[in-house]
Amino acid sequence: MRIALPLALGVTLGLLASVPAFAADTKRLAPKDVEFEFEGPFGTYDRGALQRGFQVYKEVCSACHGLDHVAFHNMSEEGGPGFSEAQAKAIASGYRIPAEPNDKGEIMDDKGTRLTRAGIMADYFPSPFPNEQAARASNGGALPPDLSMIVKAREGEAQYVYSILTGFHMTPPGGFKVTEGKYYNPYFEGWNISMPPPLTDKGVTYSDGTAATIDQQAHDVTTFLAWAADPHMEDRKRMGFGVLAFLVVLSGILFAAYRKVWKDAH
Amino acid sequence: MSGPSTYNPKSGFEKWIDARLPLPRLMHDTMQTFPTPRNLNIWYTFGGILTFCLMVQIVTGIVLAMHYVANAGLAFDSVEKIMRDVNYGWLMRFVHANGASMFFLAVYIHMFRGLYYGSYKAPREMIWILGVLIYLLMMATAFFGYVLPWGQMSFWGATVITNLFSAIPVVGGHIATWLWGDFAVGDATLNRFFSLHYLLPFIIAGVVGLHIWALHVPGNNNPLGIDVNSPQDTVPFHPYYTVKDAFYLCLFVILFAGFVFYAPDFFGNPDNYQPANPLVTPPDIVPEWYLLPFYAMLRSVPDKLMGVIVMGGAIVTLFLIPWLDTSPVRSCRFRPLMKQFFWGLVVVCVVLGYCGAQSVDAVKFGIPMVWVARIASLYYYGFFWVIMPLVGWFETPKPLPASIAQSVLGDSAAAAAE
Numbered sequence: 001m002r003i004a005l006p007l008a009l010g011v012t013l014g015l016l017a018s019v020p021a022f023a024a025d026t027k028r029l030a031p032k033d034v035e036f037e038f039e040g041p042f043g044t045y046d047r048g049a050l051q052r053g054f055q056v057y058k059e060v061c062s063a064c065h066g067l068d069h070v071a072f073h074n075m076s077e078e079g080g081p082g083f084s085e086a087q088a089k090a091i092a093s094g095y096r097i098p099a100e101p102n103d104k105g106e107i108m109d110d111k112g113t114r115l116t117r118a119g120i121m122a123d124y125f126p127s128p129f130p131n132e133q134a135a136r137a138s139n140g141g142a143l144p145p146d147l148s149m150i151v152k153a154r155e156g157e158a159q160y161v162y163s164i165l166t167g168f169h170m171t172p173p174g175g176f177k178v179t180e181g182k183y184y185n186p187y188f189e190g191w192n193i194s195m196p197p198p199l200t201d202k203g204v205t206y207s208d209g210t211a212a213t214i215d216q217q218a219h220d221v222t223t224f225l226a227w228a229a230d231p232h233m234e235d236r237k238r239m240g241f242g243v244l245a246f247l248v249v250l251s252g253i254l255f256a257a258y259r260k261v262w263k264d265a266h
Numbered sequence: 267m268s269g270p271s272t273y274n275p276k277s278g279f280e281k282w283i284d285a286r287l288p289l290p291r292l293m294h295d296t297m298q299t300f301p302t303p304r305n306l307n308i309w310y311t312f313g314g315i316l317t318f319c320l321m322v323q324i325v326t327g328i329v330l331a332m333h334y335v336a337n338a339g340l341a342f343d344s345v346e347k348i349m350r351d352v353n354y355g356w357l358m359r360f361v362h363a364n365g366a367s368m369f370f371l372a373v374y375i376h377m378f379r380g381l382y383y384g385s386y387k388a389p390r391e392m393i394w395i396l397g398v399l400i401y402l403l404m405m406a407t408a409f410f411g412y413v414l415p416w417g418q419m420s421f422w423g424a425t426v427i428t429n430l431f432s433a434i435p436v437v438g439g440h441i442a443t444w445l446w447g448d449f450a451v452g453d454a455t456l457n458r459f460f461s462l463h464y465l466l467p468f469i470i471a472g473v474v475g476l477h478i479w480a481l482h483v484p485g486n487n488n489p490l491g492i493d494v495n496s497p498q499d500t501v502p503f504h505p506y507y508t509v510k511d512a513f514y515l516c517l518f519v520i521l522f523a524g525f526v527f528y529a530p531d532f533f534g535n536p537d538n539y540q541p542a543n544p545l546v547t548p549p550d551i552v553p554e555w556y557l558l559p560f561y562a563m564l565r566s567v568p569d570k571l572m573g574v575i576v577m578g579g580a581i582v583t584l585f586l587i588p589w590l591d592t593s594p595v596r597s598c599r600f601r602p603l604m605k606q607f608f609w610g611l612v613v614v615c616v617v618l619g620y621c622g623a624q625s626v627d628a629v630k631f632g633i634p635m636v637w638v639a640r641i642a643s644l645y646y647y648g649f650f651w652v653i654m655p656l657v658g659w660f661e662t663p664k665p666l667p668a669s670i671a672q673s674v675l676g677d678s679a680a681a682a683a684e
Contacts, residue, residue, distance in 0.1 A: 041528050069346050145540075149346075152531060153539035189549075229539075232349075232356045239357070240527020247523060251516040258513045261505050265304060 026176070028189045031159035032166070034219070038226055039158075041241075044234050045227050050081035052206050053224025056217050059204050061147060064139060064195075067125035069148035070228050079234040080227060088121060095119035097126055140181050142194030151222070151229040158226050163187040165218035168197035272299045296482055301500035302507050303488035305674050309379040310486070312372050314511035315518050319369040320474065324467050326362040327411075330355075334414065336460035338453035341416035342541040360530040366408050367533040368522045370556035373401060381587075382608055384596030385487040391588040393484075396477040398584045403470045405557065410463035412554055416456060417538030422551045424459070425451045430564070433571040450544070490666070490673055491596025498671035550625050558622030559615050563646070565626055566639035576643065583650045590650050592658030600664040604657050611649045614642045 037046040054075070057067065072092035075083045083091065096116035101107050107115055119126070128144075129135035136143050145153075154160045167187040178184045182192040199214045206212050227233070273291040275281045284291055333352050335344035348355035377397070380386055386394035413424045428451060432442040447454030485494060494500055501507075525532055533555060537548045553561050560577050567573035583590075598605040621639035628635040667673040 069343075069350060074350075149539040153536050155536050157536075236356065236360075236527055236530070240523065243523050243527060244520065247516060247520045251513060251520065254509065254513040254516050258509045261509045265501055265506060 026189075026191045028191070029163075029167075029186045031156040031163040031187060034159055034162050036158050036219075036223060036226065038223065038233065041237060043237070045079070045081075046223060047082040048208060048210070049220045049223040050227055051083070052208070052210060052217075053220035053222070053227075054081055055206065056199075056204055056221040057147070057224055060198050060217075061221065062125070062128060064128055064135070064144040066127040066129075066144075066146045067148050067228060068127065068146050069124070070231075071122065071124045072119060073121040074231060077231070080231060081224070085121075092119040092121055092123060095123070095126055097123050140194060144195070147225055147228065149229045151226045153229075158222050160187070161225060162218050162222045164193070164195075165199055165222070166214060271295050296478075296503075297508075298502065298504045300482065300503040301485065301494070301497070302503045303486050303494055303499060303670055304501045304506070305488050305490060305670050306486060306507065306510075307489055308514055309375065309382075310488075311511050311514035312376040312379065315372045315515050316369070316376060317474065318515055318519075319365060319372055320467065320471060322365050323362060323369060324471070326358045326365065327464070327467065329358050330362055331464060334460075336414070336457050338416060338456050338542070341414065341456060345415045357526070360526045364522065364525045364530060364533060366411065367525070367554070367556065368518070369404065370408070372518070373404060374556070377401065378612060381611075382598045382605075383487055383489055384491050384591070384593075384598070386588045387591060387596050388588070389484045390480075390487060393477060393480045394588055395585055396473055396480055398581075400470055400473050400477060401584075402581060403466055403473065407463060407466040407470065408554065408556070410459040410466070413456065413459045414463060415538060416542045418540045418542055418546070418548050419535045419538040419551070421451060421542035421544065422548055423553055424455065426551050427553075428455070430570075430574050430577075433574045435571070487596060488670060489597060489599060490670060491600070492666055492670065495669060496671065498675075499669055552623055555619065555623070558620075559618035560622075562618040562622035562639040563643045565622070566636055566643050580643075580646060583647070587650060587654070590654045592655050593661065593663070594658075595663040595666065600666055601657075601661055602664065603661045604653075607649060607653050607657065610645065614645045614649075618642045618646070 037043055037049070057065075072088055072095075075081055075091055076085045076088035095118070097119045099107065099115040099117040102115065109115055114130075127146075129138065132143060151157050151161055156163070164185060164187050167185045168183060170184065170186065172178060172184045172186075172191070176184075176191065179192045182194055183196055184191060185193040199217045201214055202212050203214075204212050204217060210216060271291055271294075273284070273288075273294040275284045275290070280290060283289070330348060333344065333348045333355060335341055345359070348359055350356075352358075380394060380397065409423075409427060413420045428442055428445050431445060432438040434441060443449060445455070446452065447458055485500075488494075535552060552558075560580060563580055564573045564577040567576050593601060593604065595601055598608055618639060621635045621642065624630070624635045626636060630638075
C-alpha cells in the first residue's frame with residue numbers, strides 16, 4: 001500500500017480533469033442478451049449446469065484463475081451444485097493444498113519443493129499461483145482475476161462473463177490492430193484481452209452426455225460462477241417471498257385499521 | 267400547543283414512578299395525546315419512516331460490526347465471510363447497504379416536503395436546522411460506511427473525498443494528512459472511519475431526539491401551513507397517526523424488502539466487489555446515488571477549491587432557508603408562483619444527480635453534461651438566494667382557509683363540532 005502514496009495523491013488531484021483514455025471506437029460491446037435459469041424472482045440455479053460448470057472451471061479456468069472465497073464444503077451445501085457430502089470430500093481430496101509446517105517446522109522437502117497435503121472440506125480452492133508476481137510472470141504480465149466474485153464485479157454480470165467466453169474467434173474490423181500477445185474480444189473494454197480463448201468445442205467431456213459446445217460450456221461455467229458469487233441466492237429469494245407475503249397481509253390489516261380509526265375524522 | 271400535561275397516573279406504581287422519573291408522562295404526552303393537525307397527508311409519514319430507518323441501520327450495523335474486521339488487509343475478506351459464512355450475514359449486510367439508500371430516499375422526501383409546506387418558517391426554524399444537521403451527519407456516516415468494505419470504489423471514493431480538503435489553501439495538505447492518519451488513504455484511515463461510522467449514528471439519534479423535542483414545542487406544521495387555533499383542528503397522535511404511520515411504513519418496508527431480496531446490488535457498484543487496489547484507478551469514480559447532486563456541483567467548477575466551496579455552500583445554504591424565504595405564507599398550496607419554482611428545484615436536483623453519475627466529458631443528446639450541471643447548479647443557488655427572497659415579496663398568495671377543521675370537515679361540520 002505504501003508504495004502507492006505519491007501515485008494515489010497524484011492520480012486523485014488530476015481527477016476532475018481525468019478522462020478514460022480509451023478511444024470511443026474500442027468501447028466494449030453490450031453483453032449478449034442470453035438468459036439464465038437463475039434470473040427472475042423465482043429463478044434457481046440449474047444443478048446440472050452447476051456441476052458441469054464446476055467441471056469446466058476445474059479442467060479449464062483453474063489453470064490460471066483462483067476461486068479464493070469458495071470452500072469445498074460449499075459444494076455440498078443447499079442452494080449450490082448439489083454434490084453429496086462424499087462427492088464434495090472426494091473433490092477436496094483431489095486438490096493438493098500447501099501444507100502447514102510439519103513437526104520439524106519444515107514446509108519444504110529436502111529438494112526445496114513445497115510440501116502439500118490432500119484438501120479437506122474446510123479448505124478453500126487453492127490458488128493456481130503462489131503470488132501475484134508468479135501469476136503475472138506466467139501470463140505475459142497480465143493478472144488473471146480471482147473468479148469468486150467475477151459475476152458481481154463486472155458491469156453486465158452473468159451476461160458479461162458469458163459474452164467474454166464466447167466472444168473470441170471474431171474478425172476484428174479493418175483498421176483495428178490486435179496488440180502483440182493479446183487476443184481480439186469486442187466484449188472486453190479496449191478489445192484487447194490477455195486471456196487466450198479458453199474454451200474449445202468438446203474441450204471437456206461431460207459425464208451426463210450433454211454436448212460440450214463452446215456455448216454450452218460458457219453457459220455452464222457462468223452458472224457455476226454466478227453461484228460462487230452469490231451462494232445464498234435461492235435462500236434469499238425464498239425468504240423474500242415469505243417476507244413480502246407477510247408484509248402484504250400486514251399492510252392489508254393496517255389499511256383496514258387505518259380506515260376504521262379515521263372513519264369520522266375526515 | 268404542547269400545553270399542560272394530560273397524564274393522569276392511575277395505579278400507585280405509576281404515581282410512584284411519576285414522582286421520581288416522569289418517563290411514562292413524557293411518552294403519554296408526546297406519543298399518545300399529542301395534538302396533531304388532522305390534515306397531515308402521506309408526506310408527513312416519513313418522519314416515522316426515518317426513525318425506523320435509523321433503528322434498522324443501528325441494529326444491523328451492530329451485528330455486522332461483530333464480524334467485520336477493520337484492517338486494510340482483512341476488511342474485504344471479512345465482508346465476504348459475512349456474506350457467505352455468517353448465518354444470515356448476507357441478510358444483515360443487504361439490509362444495511364440497501365437501508366442506507368432507503369434512509370436517504372426517505373430523508374429527501376422528508377426535506378422536500380418541509381420545503382413545499384414551508385415547515386422551516388417561524389416558529390419552526392430550529393426543527394429545520396436540526397434536520398439539516400442530521401442530514402449532514404447522515405452524509406458523513408454513509409461516506410464512512412461506504413469505505414468499510416474496502417473495495418475499489420470504497421478506496422477511491424475515500425481518496426477523492428478526503429483529497430477535497432487538500433484544496434484548502436496553505437493548511438489543506440496538512441488537514442488531509444491529519445484525516446488520513448498517514449500520507450495516503452490506508453489502514454489508519456480505515457480504522458478511524460470505522461470508529462466514526464460506529465459513533466455518528468448515536469450522535470444522529472441524539473440530534474433526532476432534539477429534532478423531535480423541537481417539533482413538540484410548536485407542534486406539526488400541516489399541508490395548509492396555517493396555525494392550529496382550536497381543538498377541532500387536531501386529533502390525538504394515538505391512534506390517528508400511529509395507525510396512519512404504521513400503514514405507510516409497511517408500504518415503505520415492502521419497497522425496502524423488494525430491493526433487499528430481489529435486487530440487493532441495485533444501488534451498489536460492481537467495482538466494489540473487487541478488493542481495494544491503490545495501483546489501479548477505476549475508469550469512473552462515482553459516489554453513491556444520494557451524493558451525486560453534490561458531486562455534480564463539485565465537478566461543474568473547473569477550479570478545485572471553487573468546486574469544493576460551491577459544493578459546501580450548497581449544504582450551508584440549507585441552514586439559512588428560514589431567513590431566505592420572505593413570504594408570510596408557509597404552504598406552496600397558496601403560493602402559485604413558488605410552487606412552480608419548487609418543482610423546478612426538484613427537477614434540477616434529479617438532473618444534477620444524473621450529471622453526477624456521468625463521466626466528466628459525457629455528451630448526451632448533443633449537450634455536454636458539464637454544462638447541464640453548471641446551469642442546474644446555478645438554478646439551485648438561484649432558487650434559494652434569489653427566487654426565495656424575491657418571490658416572497660412579489661407573489662400574491664391565494665386566500666388562506668379560515669381553519670384546518672373548516673378545510674377538512676367543511677363549514678357546517680366544523681361549526682357542529684364546536
